[in-house]
Amino acid sequence: MPTPQPVRQQGGIFDPNTFTRPENGRSLSYPILIVGGSTAAYAATLAALRSGINVCLVQPQAVVGGQFTAQALPASDDGDLLRQAATPFQVEGERFAISKTQRSFRDRQRELQKLNGRKVANPGGGWVSPLATTPVVAATAMNEAIAPYLAQGKLILIPFSEPIKVVTSDNPGQRRRVTGIVFQDRQNNHTFTINSRVILEATELGDLLELGNIESRVGQEARSETGEQALPERALPQCQQSFTFGAVVERTAPGRGVAIGAPPGYNSSPWLNAAEFQSAFWHKSRGQWEPQPREFFNPFGIFRYRRISRAAENEKTISPGDVTVLNWGQHQHGENGPWCCGNDYRVGVLVGVSRDERQRHIQQARDRARAYVHYLQTNGVPDLKPRGDLTWTRDGIAIEPYIREARRGIAATTIRHEDVAKPFFPGQARAKSFEDSVGIGQYHYLDLHGNDEPGHASLPGENVIALPFTLPLGALIPINTDGLILSAKSIGTTHITNAAYRMHPVEWAIGEAGGYLAALAVNAGVEVRDIATNETLKRKLQGTLTRNGIPLFWFDDIAHDDPDFEAIQVLAAAGIIRSENYTDLHFRPSANVNRAVVATALVKLLGFELVSPATPTFVDVLPNYRWAYPMIETLVAKQIAAGVGDRRFAPERPITREQLSFLVKKALPAAYDRAFARTPADKQVLQRRELSRVLYEVMQVKLGI
Structure with a gap:
């Protein structure tokens, strides 16, 4: 048997000879096919490979990782619990709020991006996230984990390709079954087919659902569809979350900035209106407006918001050479002031429209990011330089937009507002704990970046607060289609609940769960939905997940490495032994x-x-x-x-x-x-x-x- 050759990477991208580029008209078969370049696609790939199953991953770019990499948003959107420090009564957040594998990824990023030769908790030092590194560092860490499988031929990685057709078998009296996907290589226009036992829909926009005419929802549903009382009576599919092209820029020494230039139509096209942009922002503290706006380089201003690289030991110090990702949404410019916006794109949608219209909005959104950088450079912040070496682009603007909402599959379980929001669990520390949980997640509120379409649901007061929630297995299973697992942002959430399940750590958890689910279906020779309906298979899956350090239930005093982690987690998920006191997250193992x-x-x-x-x-x-x-x-x-x-x-x-x-x-x-x-x-x-x-x-x- 030939010795596997080492797989090399440079700047977060594998060498070209690492990739597989099928010939035109070729048909290939693999046990598991993962479609998409999302964070969930990567996490699912790694999980399935660690289960011993060969995987084919087909994605639109050369770089893996989605939000962390191609979308230039490596500053992880973490919930409060993930930031938690260890105390005598609880463990460190990274040891209970995410999986062991995700924690290893975070730790490897810290090792790769040291600060003045020293490993630190937050190399970038941005104030919105407890961990930020450059996209190249994130990609490098991700590549390291899958490189051995590429070398052994257990992972086939096909880049620059997009799905164009879903192949199904339709037998009378049986559910439709997805058996393969036809792809087109965008670089050479070759088309090829990958057939598979289990396929994961892990695209950023839920494209397999549209191509296969698989039951799905777009935008904001009607109240009658989900039963969510916060929704209006009429569905509004155009009410979708905005999307954003991140722009990576460096603060230079005075006079050393590099102009990005204005895009065509600057200050005339509606999406390039300079009047919407600001370099400073007003902030409310405890319900009161601060006396003056925070300037761009304020320690808690826009530059340090998602800073991903720094020179100074003190996190609040901003120095020449520091690098940030501009990813700025809408805010009110002072009391009774106008609503301003950064590079969020709000005037169009990517889901439920033609591919031509999608591409038009993608280009306009990219121009908006460029316009925002140009505005800053010509309105008091000239000393900025695009860092295309960190985004694999010329101008420092991400390869792909940061996607907040996709086409969502109608699943066996739909996660509703009533399953996660604080008012529905009075006096409790957790949201609904599904007995078929395959993961956990937490973000402190339902972060809805609405677009300009009128009619978005309002979530007043505590209705916007999300309690720590779980990921039900049923949300990964299409209601009436076999052979397919829902992943990334296409799982059975609603327009409202997607706003919490879309965050980096949760999307990783979704991917991991899907990868292990696919592996069990292949190994056991069963349909994915059989695992959800069979008690033995369901608990077997939960046991596999917890043995691999994946939490299923919220306990803040039981870590991955606890010898009873698997037993405690599975029995809690199953509703056998849960908390003594539901007002906190403690298990109290020694009680x-x-x-x-x-x-x-x-x-x-x-x-x-x-x-x-x-x-x-x-x-x-x-x-x-x-x-x-x-x-x-x-x-x-x-x-x-x-x-x-x-x-x-x-x-x-x-x-x-x-x-x-x-x-x-x-x-x-x-x-x-x-x-x-x-x-x-x-x-x-x-x-x-x-x-x-x-x-x-x-x-x-x-x-x-």
């Missing part, structure tokens, strides 16, 4: 467990039909005893549990390991040895982590995993 909690967990796990007699068995467990009355009565009826004497059950009394062992031996004798292989059946009081550890083994025996 004691009482008899009522154990009874409840056992009944849920074993799926017993509940017994709720009118006359209680115990004097201290009456019908109004919280949640546990039918659970305890069910175990008693099945002769698994008994009282402690004098017609008492003592539901609040801590249970011992030995007592749990008696219950397990009666409930499922076949699981006993496996359940207590790592937990002694002694008289020590049982801890919450031990309960999860034991019952997870019971679950696997019960399901035959």
Whole structure:
């Protein structure tokens, strides 16, 4: 067997001989096909490869990574929890709020972009993100992880290609099944077909859904479509989030700026209106306007907003040589002032229009980014220089626009406003925790960058606040099409909830979940939807995800490397053992467990039909005893549990390991040895982590995993 040749890269791009460029009319087959250049496409590719399955990734550019790279937005949009520092009661955010693989990617970026020879938490030092590096550094780190698979021939990477047709098999009485995709190489106009067992829709705009006429939604839905009360009665497909071409510029020494030049139509075309631009912005602090606007180079101004490279140790210091990404949205210019905007493009949409119209808006949006840089350079900020060496372009403007919203598949599960927004979970620390969770995400609010189309839904007050949420497996599965997994921004969100699920860490989580899902479908020889509807396959998938350091449920005191991470996460996702107190995110792994909690967990796990007699068995467990009355009565009826004497059950009394062992031996004798292989059946009081550890083994025996 020939020795794999090393795969080389330069400036974040693989050598040309690394890529596969199919001949015209060629038809190829691979177990998994991932379509698109998004962040999710990359994460899915890496996950499937780590599962041992060969993958073909077809994307529109040479660079992998989507938001972090081709879209020139490497300053990750992180939620507050991801920034959390470790304390005696909780772990560091990067060890519980994202996956182990995503954390490794973040850490590798820090190693590649050191500050004065020293590894720091935030090399760029931008104020909107706790981690920012250059697009080239992000691409380099991503390439390193997939290079070994390219060298071994396990990954086929096809660049510069876009899907033009979806191939399906339509059998009477069966769901339509996607079997392949026809692509066109944009550089040489070759067309080729990739056939696959499982295909991931990971394009930036949900193009496979349109090409295949697969059930989908565009823009803002009607209330009747999703049941979201914040929506109007009429669907408004043109109400979509704006998109943006990021521009990477360096602050130079005085007089050393390099003019970018005005685009054609500057200050005459509506999307190039200089009156909309500002170099300073007004900011509200605790509901009050600050006394003056923040100038461009203010420590909390526009330049440092998404700064990606710096020279000074102090994050607030802005020096010549520092580099930023201009990605600036709409803001009000002072109290009662006009609404101004940076390079967000608001006058057209990319989804639900012809390809010609799409390309026209893409070009106009790119011109707008150029116009914004030109405005800055001619209105008080001359010392800027485009850094095309960091964007793989001549002018420092990204290869592709930063996309906030795509065509969304109608999925088995639709994630609604009522599933994530704070008002629907009063007094709770989490949003809805789906029992088929395959990931988690968090962004502190529903960040809707509306376009100029009238009629956008209003989310007043706390309706815009998003609690920590989960990613249901059902949102990745098209409602009536097999062979396809929804990924990136095409999953089963709505116009509203997409605004939180579109962020960098969440899109990565979506991709990882899809990659492992595809691998399990191939390995098990089943349809993707079978995994969602089969309890054994669903828990097997969740076990695989958690063994690979992917959280499924929000706990801020259980890290990836916790020895009971898998057990705690899967049982929590399944609704067997969750939090003691739903007002915080703690699991409290070392806390004691009482008899009522154990009874409840056992009944849920074993799926017993509940017994709720009118006359209680115990004097201290009456019908109004919280949640546990039918659970305890069910175990008693099945002769698994008994009282402690004098017609008492003592539901609040801590249970011992030995007592749990008696219950397990009666409930499922076949699981006993496996359940207590790592937990002694002694008289020590049982801890919450031990309960999860034991019952997870019971679950696997019960399901035959």
